[in-house]
Amino acid sequence: MSETYSYLGPSGTFTEAALAQVPEAQGKEWHSVNNVGEALDDVVSGRSVAAMIAIENSIEGGVSATQDALANIPGLRIVGEYLVKVQFVLVARPGTTLDDVRVVNAHPVAYAQTRKWLDVNLPAHGHIPSTSNVAAALSLFENDLADAAVAPPQIVQHHALEVLAENISDNANAVTRFVLVSRNTVLPPATGADKTSIIAELPDDRSGALLELLEQFSTRGVNLSLLQSRPIGDALGRYRFVIDADGHITDERVADALLGVRRFSPNIIFLGSYPRADRAPVEYVPRYDNGVFVEARDWLRALVSGEPES
Numbered sequence: 001m002s003e004t005y006s007y008l009g010p011s012g013t014f015t016e017a018a019l020a021q022v023p024e025a026q027g028k029e030w031h032s033v034n035n036v037g038e039a040l041d042d043v044v045s046g047r048s049v050a051a052m053i054a055i056e057n058s059i060e061g062g063v064s065a066t067q068d069a070l071a072n073i074p075g076l077r078i079v080g081e082y083l084v085k086v087q088f089v090l091v092a093r094p095g096t097t098l099d100d101v102r103v104v105n106a107h108p109v110a111y112a113q114t115r116k117w118l119d120v121n122l123p124a125h126g127h128i129p130s131t132s133n134v135a136a137a138l139s140l141f142e143n144d145l146a147d148a149a150v151a152p153p154q155i156v157q158h159h160a161l162e163v164l165a166e167n168i169s170d171n172a173n174a175v176t177r178f179v180l181v182s183r184n185t186v187l188p189p190a191t192g193a194d195k196t197s198i199i200a201e202l203p204d205d206r207s208g209a210l211l212e213l214l215e216q217f218s219t220r221g222v223n224l225s226l227l228q229s230r231p232i233g234d235a236l237g238r239y240r241f242v243i244d245a246d247g248h249i250t251d252e253r254v255a256d257a258l259l260g261v262r263r264f265s266p267n268i269i270f271l272g273s274y275p276r277a278d279r280a281p282v283e284y285v286p287r288y289d290n291g292v293f294v295e296a297r298d299w300l301r302a303l304v305s306g307e308p309e310s
């Protein structure tokens with residue numbers, strides 16, 4: 001079977017740029033899909049070995065469709081993390097001027113990131129959402145519902161569109177974080193610069209439950225880089241928490257923190273341990289070193305087995 005990788009297309013999206021960073025995906029078949037659900041379906045059904053999906057934007061925050069899909073579809077694992085700088089231009093069919101623009105087609109996350117520019121420069125515009133940044137631009141050839149589209153700058157190299165305005169992002173440093181998701185698989189080995197992602201629910205009707213969840217990490221010296229609540233969906237006021245912790249599940253302090261969460265949470269999903277995109281080594285204080293946990297465990301085992309205390 002040839003290895004296929006799924007990504008949000010069509011060709012030219014930021015998601016494709018993220019997949020281009022994956023060495024093992026080069027020279028393999030890439031399957032363009034219309035949304036995160038389709039991408040993950042490909043992985044679950046075995047059609048693809050992995051899918052690249054956007055999980056967080058530095059301006060818009062977590063991509064809720066992705067976080068909810070990862071919480072609801074069992075057996076998925078994040079195996080890698082990739083960052084892509086995102087910039088946008090406003091494009092239109094040739095001959096259009098900014099004054100002609102009444103309706104703008106844009107992916108919702110792209111729209112949220114260009115909202116200030118659009119409100120200042122096109123105060124009366126309407127918005128049609130698209131499935132991706134490239135789909136927004138291509139819609140201009142398919143129908144005349146929109147007069148312009150928010151798209152990646154490279155779009156004009158491949159399609160006969162005109163740029164009406166450049167650099168329309170509200171924040172020039174916007175970055176999107178993508179993850180490569182695969183089926184339950186062998187863990188990527190620890191590199192010293194890893195991240196562990198979980199989703200955990202809190203026990204009901206317990207004051208301080210969120211604090212207790214966070215304590216599992218703080219008392220083992222594990223730093224968190226993401227904590228986001230998402231509604232579970234079965235009743236108002238019930239949330240699950242998406243957590244990224246510094247370190248790998250084979251690091252003793254991370255393993256111990258996960259055991260703590262497992263004992264306490266009615267539902268914990270392990271999403272994976274994988275190398276950080278920035279390859280920055282995880283920092284922690286020496287009292288949480290692997291050896292400290294191992295020594296304490298050996299001490300306990302010795303006590304239980306009746307060996308003399310060392």
Ligand SMILES: O=C(O)C(=O)Cc1ccccc1
Pocket residue numbers: 008012013014015016054057086107109110131132133134176
């Ligand atoms: O990958 C793309 O180009 C997308 O359409 C998804 C997206 C939207 C906004 C910022 C980054 C990725």
